[in-house]
Amino acid sequence: MEKEAKIIEQLKTELTFTDELKLLKTLEKVKGKGNDQMVDPILRLYSSTKHDSVKKAIKGLLNELKLTKGTSVLIEKLKNCDNELKEVILGALWSAGLNPIEYLPEIVEAACSSNGYIVAFEALTVLENLEGPFDEEKISEAKLIINDYFANPHEETKQLISVILGLLNQMDNSLDA
Numbered sequence: 001m002e003k004e005a006k007i008i009e010q011l012k013t014e015l016t017f018t019d020e021l022k023l024l025k026t027l028e029k030v031k032g033k034g035n036d037q038m039v040d041p042i043l044r045l046y047s048s049t050k051h052d053s054v055k056k057a058i059k060g061l062l063n064e065l066k067l068t069k070g071t072s073v074l075i076e077k078l079k080n081c082d083n084e085l086k087e088v089i090l091g092a093l094w095s096a097g098l099n100p101i102e103y104l105p106e107i108v109e110a111a112c113s114s115n116g117y118i119v120a121f122e123a124l125t126v127l128e129n130l131e132g133p134f135d136e137e138k139i140s141e142a143k144l145i146i147n148d149y150f151a152n153p154h155e156e157t158k159q160l161i162s163v164i165l166g167l168l169n170q171m172d173n174s175l176d177a
Contacts, residue, residue: 063091146165
């Protein structure tokens with residue numbers, strides 16, 4: 001186990017490099033050895049790198065990483081990041097086959113706070129792919145976020161947020177069934 005911990009620490013260090021080829025090589029290594037501990041360093045790299053090839057590799061990697069506790073790290077980052085990273089995180093949540101059902105409000109908040117169509121679309125995709133059972137309290141909290149959003153909606157995302165609200169209503173109705 002100690003050997004694996006050393007490998008993870010080495011990979012984390014290598015993710016701080018700025019050389020494009022070295023970063024791409026490290027991301028390949030992460031693909032084979034990566035785990036939950038790698039999520040935060042990978043997201044930090046995505047935010048800091050100027051290399052499009054590295055960003056593309058990170059998107060692919062996040063979609064493939066097998067996470068157990070990484071969902072909470074992704075959601076934590078989702079709360080405080082720019083629209084570009086929100087898009088990547090939301091894409092990873094559904095592409096990696098995660099079921100972040102307990103984070104319904106955070107996903108809705110990301111859609112409502114972004115003013116970006118793609119982020120709202122990615123959030124909708126995550127929500128559409130959630131598998132119940134759904135928590136009534138989480139649904140209510142998400143609906144409140146949407147009600148606040150509609151006090152001052154963004155023209156670009158208004159339609160998608162309406163679709164998300166409809167989906168939340170369906171989830172709510174499934175509780176009664």
